[in-house]
Amino acid sequence: MRSPIAGIVTLIALFIVIIVGYSSVFTVAQTEQVLVVRLGEPIRVVSEPGLNFKAPFIDTVISIDKRILDLENPSQEVIASDQKRLVVDAFARYRIKNALRFYQSVGSIQAANIQLTTLLNASLRRVLGEVTFITVVRDQREALMARIRDQLDKEADGYGIQVVDVRIRRADLPEQNSQAVYQRMQTERQREAAEFRAQGGQKAQEIRSKADREATVIIAEANSTAEQTRGAGDAERNRLFAEAYGKDPDFFAFYRSMTAYETGLKSSDTRFLLRPDSEFFRFFANPAGHPSAAAAPAAPKP
8 A cells, every 4th residue: 555645745746747847838828028037137038829838936927018109298398499488289109129138228118108108298399399289280280290200219129128109189379368369369350350340341332333424314314305205206196286277266166175184074073163155165055166145144124
């Protein structure tokens, strides 16, 4: 029979083998690179994913992310070349391309972010301080971001970092300056609107005056033509009346009297304040138009 002590020793030996074996291997994920350090000294860098071996107990494995990392930069106030103050909100993206240099220079992602933030702010001040406000906001924004990225990448290379991109999210005037600019723009637009309204009013008045003048001329010409036509008609009427009167004076007198009766004796009022033997009523007493004996005035007594 086997001794119990031998069994215990076997178990202990197996346990030691498992611990030694577990501490001798490590895995590398696809999103990371591993730096193997022995007693504080870097030994090698493993960037390929998979299972790897190391010396147990004396080697330390440090995982370093190899994905593209974000650097959020707080808003900074920058003075442009035309002395305009700008509030710039920018961010950067980077990755660790040299794990050994990164570990020896900064050591961690947090420390790298702090160092890159300082470098990014300095690069922003240098590049944007050489151009005007309009250039930053409108004209050459893409080119300026490329210049900032190149400068930051060159300075970050000593830390084993590659800067992939730098973007200016916002570049505006400070709040108090923005309000003054907006107020000035509003005043300018109001002045332009008032000027346009004044010009439009003047143009409308000119058109209205021209139309009134043309209407007056047209009405005057129309009235003149109407008067001329009316005069010609009256002359023709008088000529016809004169011809008719010359041919038959008695009929003409009768016709004129009938017309006067028709005009004077309206249906609403048939009253006349005249003498019965007046010339107006001469056809009432005698169809021939001669005054009757009854209507003739009495001879005066001797």
